[in-house]
Amino acid sequence: MTHPGLIAASWLIARKDLAIEFRTRSAFLSALILSLLAIVIFYFAWDPTAIGAADLAPGVLWVTFTFSGLLAMHRSFGVERQDGAIEALLTAPIPREAIFLGKAFANLLFVLGVQAIALPAVAIFYNLPVGHALAPLAVVMVLAAIGLVSVGTLLGGLTANTRLGELLLPVLALPFFVPVVMPAAQVTAHLLAGRPIAEAFAWIRILLAFDLVFVYLCTLVFPLTLDD
């Protein structure tokens, strides 16, 4: 009987989370429908004669991702709180970082799944030619998703912790979203506007940097949000 290592434990937790999600397959389906709906509804929030679809798409895309992402993170800790299940994780002989990584990973899959559907949807409904920029877009989305999820999972942990949830911490976490989502939105705008990818490289490099920093930082900070 040896304790599972960081990776093994994280994987266990991720699998458990996904199991709960898919206990009713519809959990993921509804996340997809949700993002589709958001995209469609937003079309009507603007005056199409005044604004070209291509100008809106990036904002719409990223608001949608952020929202469905936050939903996932919120959910992933709601599950733990229910009957104090989180305490079972805390008493288990696993590094607390594993809890973060496990949940972050589950959330990442969730968000990526949503993106995989949302992007084509935007392309069709806002009839945008994304084909030419697909590869760079995909890269940006994955990078941004990683950042979004790492910060969001941390935030989820904060708000799920009743003690901290009542403090202003959630608000304090807001600024950390901006540097993740903002470049993503800008690059997307660049690409959809058909501008050369070269321009975007700078942004992508920034995104990469943010990911590295935030994944590391959040993993580090997360345990602090748990122990009481």
Add this chain to the structure above:
Amino acid sequence: MTHPGLIAASWLIARKDLAIEFRTRSAFLSALILSLLAIVIFYFAWDPTAIGAADLAPGVLWVTFTFSGLLAMHRSFGVERQDGAIEALLTAPIPREAIFLGKAFANLLFVLGVQAIALPAVAIFYNLPVGHALAPLAVVMVLAAIGLVSVGTLLGGLTANTRLGELLLPVLALPFFVPVVMPAAQVTAHLLAGRPIAEAFAWIRILLAFDLVFVYLCTLVFPLTLDD
């Protein structure tokens, strides 16, 4: 000892909900975060040379409200589920409609609260002069909020009892938001463009009709979503 009437009971429940919300600001905070986040994202995804602020702002505003609204509705029944508190309401000698009206009212205040902060935020970010159209804007917002909240609260109750909870709510609710968000956004655009509100009466009529129909309908069917 006489049982409280419909209004009295609704008021009791609304007050209780608000009291809880004030204790644990978590929901209101996350709603604010979301709103600000949406505003920020659109701001950075925005190419000022292509789109005028006055064209972009209304959409941003209403996208924001849609999401923060959803959050409110979800919260409002999450609170009841925690230690089975909803069962206390169900065993109490009050008409079940009161639960709906009470919660809807609390949610209404919640959404209006978010709006009260989001509107100035948008005005500042996109430096728009909203002053001149404040009164009609307020009217539209209240009308729209009523629509969002009535349907949202009902569906919130519905989904709270399902296995999917917060994920399902937006899926069911968003289609119902179309006839609310669209008119609201259009009217807002009118007003921000400084055009006379008279042009937008058709939209306002739709809003009014929606409110009347769905407030009534939802109050009517809500009890069906409770008794097991």
Add this chain to the structure above:
Amino acid sequence: MTPLLEAESLGRTFGARRAVDELTFSLDPGECLALFGPNGAGKTTALRLLAGLIKPTTGTARIGATRLPDLAARSRVGLISHRSLLYDALTARENVHFSARLHGLTDATAATTRALEALRVGDRADVPVRALSRGLQQRVAIARAIVHQPDVILADEPYTGLDESGSAALTGLLQERRAAGAALIVVTHHLQEGLALATHAAILRSGRFARYERAAGLDLLRYAAEYRELVA
């Protein structure tokens, strides 16, 4: 005279599982039924049916003349569930007061204080329920359930988590309500605890009464032995 609490072939199935299977019985004012039975026998489900919380699949339940879940019937029932039914962000006082108001008490504040005192949590009444220990929460839960002095009290393992003084307070309170003409059902796994109050005793097994009798003549040890083999 019509019984205060009446169940007529009351039944509830979950999927294919008959949690409660056509129970028929009635309690007059001042009567107290001690309801025993193994885990999963259907005790909680039975109480939830009688509280009008879930719909029966068969039969009906009545409080006095009115059928559940009618408003008039609900107003006379007090349910002590095994969940606290409290808002843990609110204080004990706020929780109980809210319940009192919902039941239309005119002197809600006084009634609240009285109920909290009766369970000896008056001194902790103004901290969020979340910050209370389990036993203290149970006391608040009980206070919430009986603040409107119900004619029918349905208690699902009400002694859970209570210490000596808490148990004493609860027993006293139940006796008092009984003397005032209320009908009680007390679910518990401790025969002694249950029989102390009871005028009737029943054993539920897979949704049916395996036994139902007056408690008066019962000898605890004999009953315990018989219960054990009945369940085994």
Add this chain to the structure above:
Amino acid sequence: MTPLLEAESLGRTFGARRAVDELTFSLDPGECLALFGPNGAGKTTALRLLAGLIKPTTGTARIGATRLPDLAARSRVGLISHRSLLYDALTARENVHFSARLHGLTDATAATTRALEALRVGDRADVPVRALSRGLQQRVAIARAIVHQPDVILADEPYTGLDESGSAALTGLLQERRAAGAALIVVTHHLQEGLALATHAAILRSGRFARYERAAGLDLLRYAAEYRELVA
């Protein structure tokens, strides 16, 4: 020989309230402490401290040589909390199996089945926990807590909601672990229940030990009487 479980002036305050006030004691392998005390005395907090769930404000707790909340220490503790610590969307088996895996059991599946059988819920192991009655859930919760055969078992009112057979199963299980050299702490409000297992007995009052002694020589009735006046 170093004790298996050791607390050194272990204390925890919530705001101004000293929930646990500088407790110092230790248990050797095969010892079992029955921990009594009124509601709000600090029993649950004490167990949560010993499980490494909350940080002490004073003092330290050790399992064997390693300090809590070190990983090596946590791996040897099993906590039966008064919340189920289960995911109610998952089945009993999935819950226990998950816990087994988290503790790095190589034969997780076998261990899971064994634990569930030991608590006699094998036949209901494959329905979502949500659909189980309270007592059945408690059995699953216990199975989850002991599936990795911990050296230290911290049981917070573990008999809650259990029927005769459930209680018997639990008692048997605890005795077995004790015989295997585990150290136990059992919190309960029923002196008899507690003393049945105990090698030591302690009474906690507002965070401090009011009494702490060997259980061997204790006479139940006398002890009960003294407890009552001690607490009053």
Add this chain to the structure above:
Amino acid sequence: MTSAPAAPPVRRPDWLLLAAFAVVAAAYVRAIWFTPPDLLQGYAQKILYVHAPSAWVAFLAFGLTAAAGAFWLFLKDPRLDRFAESSAEVGVVFNTAVLVSGPLWGKPIWGAWWVWDARLTLTLFLWFLFLGYLVLRGAIADRDARARYAAVLGLLGAALIPFIHLSVYLFNTQHPLPVVANTQGIQMPPVMAKTFFFAFFAFTFLYVALVRSRYALATERDALDDSANGDD
């Protein structure tokens, strides 16, 4: 207490369904070989004979689903709920057919996959309603609750349709579409018209047949989990 699951009844070929497919095939043979291609659109226009009838069936299906739900609320007849379920599932298929055939057609004709025309948008949201309806059903275990919630959602959806149509219509009239769409008014030579209506008949027939067989499935499933262990 798990009784043996009922043996699934032996499958007989579903003659009605086969017949329906035959008729649809016939409609197509007629559409492709015996009906002249559209002057402007050429063979692309053949899509019409899937497209429009599917749209009609989709709306029909939703109407009947909502109606069945509404009636269920009063009659509580499980058959109504099963019908609603079947109709919804079949409807979503036809609705999807419209949403696929439409864009396929639109790309060559309009040069765009999608146009925010009132009729299109309405179809799209109808599809969303269908999906939401089915997901909701999938998320509820208890049969009665499932039927009730579904009925409620159906009612609301029915009330929503006109609002969506109205607002989208207004949206478009206020500022003309970026791409010219003309899905208004059907002027076609009588041959085409005959084929067109034959196709309508064929698809409606297919709907009936599909619902019938899906209904049989639902009946079977209910019978199955009546005999199965009904937890969740």
